[in-house]
Amino acid sequence: MIYLGNARDRCTRTRSRRIWAAMLVGCATLPFAGSAQRLPSTPLTPVQPGSQWRDNRGRLIEAHGGGMTLYRGTYYWFGEDRSPDNRPGMRYVACYASKDLVHWTFCGQVLKLADPEHLGPHWVLERPKVFVDAHTGRFVMYAHIDDAHYKYARVMVAVSHRIAGPYCYVKSFRPFGQESRDIGQFVDDDGAAYLIFESRPTKGFFIAKLIDNDLNVEKTAFLLAPLEGGSLVRYQGLYYVVGSHMTGWKPNPNVYAVAPSLAGPWTHFKDIAPPQVDTYGSQSTMLFKVVGSRKTAVIFMGDIWKPKALWDSRYLWMPLVVGKGHLRLPSPQPWTIDVKTGVTTLMDRVSARTAAAPCRAGQGCLQGIAVGGVPQEADRDENGWALECRLWSGRVFGHADDSISAMRYCVAGCRRASPRAHGGRTWMQCENSAASAPLSRFRAARTEVPHQNTLSARTGNQGALRP
Numbered sequence: 001m002i003y004l005g006n007a008r009d010r011c012t013r014t015r016s017r018r019i020w021a022a023m024l025v026g027c028a029t030l031p032f033a034g035s036a037q038r039l040p041s042t043p044l045t046p047v048q049p050g051s052q053w054r055d056n057r058g059r060l061i062e063a064h065g066g067g068m069t070l071y072r073g074t075y076y077w078f079g080e081d082r083s084p085d086n087r088p089g090m091r092y093v094a095c096y097a098s099k100d101l102v103h104w105t106f107c108g109q110v111l112k113l114a115d116p117e118h119l120g121p122h123w124v125l126e127r128p129k130v131f132v133d134a135h136t137g138r139f140v141m142y143a144h145i146d147d148a149h150y151k152y153a154r155v156m157v158a159v160s161h162r163i164a165g166p167y168c169y170v171k172s173f174r175p176f177g178q179e180s181r182d183i184g185q186f187v188d189d190d191g192a193a194y195l196i197f198e199s200r201p202t203k204g205f206f207i208a209k210l211i212d213n214d215l216n217v218e219k220t221a222f223l224l225a226p227l228e229g230g231s232l233v234r235y236q237g238l239y240y241v242v243g244s245h246m247t248g249w250k251p252n253p254n255v256y257a258v259a260p261s262l263a264g265p266w267t268h269f270k271d272i273a274p275p276q277v278d279t280y281g282s283q284s285t286m287l288f289k290v291v292g293s294r295k296t297a298v299i300f301m302g303d304i305w306k307p308k309a310l311w312d313s314r315y316l317w318m319p320l321v322v323g324k325g326h327l328r329l330p331s332p333q334p335w336t337i338d339v340k341t342g343v344t345t346l347m348d349r350v351s352a353r354t355a356a357a358p359c360r361a362g363q364g365c366l367q368g369i370a371v372g373g374v375p376q377e378a379d380r381d382e383n384g385w386a387l388e389c390r391l392w393s394g395r396v397f398g399h400a401d402d403s404i405s406a407m408r409y410c411v412a413g414c415r416r417a418s419p420r421a422h423g424g425r426t427w428m429q430c431e432n433s434a435a436s437a438p439l440s441r442f443r444a445a446r447t448e449v450p451h452q453n454t455l456s457a458r459t460g461n462q463g464a465l466r467p
Ligand code: DGJ
Pocket: 065, 126, 127, 182, 228, 229, 247, 248, 249, 283
């Protein structure tokens, strides 16, 4: 049963529709304020996993548990909008548009939903994904909706005639009568669209083809593996599925399996990264394929959740090393993508000239190593990078397993600054005053510089610290 009449009422009630629609059409058709047209020689802007990502307005991007939809040459990123100033009883899905996957223009809160099914004050709307229905030309949003105790366990469907919304609530249901929590999105090379959903009682997750103008699903495959955050990609003739174990908001080692067809046979699940790094603090939400003129990149889209401040949860996107039945998530580090060619480049390989900027006059300069990529409640710089590192015998050792990149910190008011180890932390000591402070307390302007020495506490590789 489809309640379109009711849905229309709900959509019109929340906001003056005409004004909103005009605004959103603008987002879909105007050039992006946030994405300057790139000249051929202009260096690509790097993606910075784990740092604060901002949109064209300078605001934090609120698209958690998100999905990506490529439509007419533009990438649309939908996700949970957890902004602290949202109305408490409402749930919001935000949409951002980009031509390059780096500069994002805010398209609005494309779904603003009051509790649709008497789910109670702390009801849940998570992991929205938007599909393009080729038959009707409509856009269909799926999301997981639930009560505060995650017992309702259903998918929600909302539709719009424009990709950038507004979306109108249609219905909720349990696919095949099964409990459904985390959902994922997959569009195969032949255009067939699939919903992935985790089903706890069956101890696994389903891959379900969208039917009936994308408003319903039919069973396609079931994987007996109790995983959530399910995501799927087809690459060079093989299907790769990635999922996370069920540890609430806490990260865990995400795993993958491979099959020649969705029906299987699927391999055993293996870790996508060294298990001790817990997916570098993130959880999978989507595997997104960028098919370029030279290469096809597969991007791991993950969330670094901050359960006490969900609005400030971060994004860990990295190009995967994938092929011939293997898949690996590299340690997070800045990287670039050229969406036209599909070429991705890790910052390690980016030339010093494009990455390193000199400190301004009157600033001290420290080049060191930032460790982790997993924002801990430890020293962090203004972008949330973990900076907990130790100075030992003139060298920096990380407490985490992988280095991110070498960095230069320019410290205002400090003619020259050098690192000092104290109490197991690295401090910056100004040489022209007695002042010192933990690295994170300095108002440090950070620029990455490429580093030759990767750092790993486990392997004992060292990164030199050069004041
Ligand atoms: C893990 C899921 O992947 C998230 O989307 C969210 O539902 C949390 N659990 C809640 O604990």
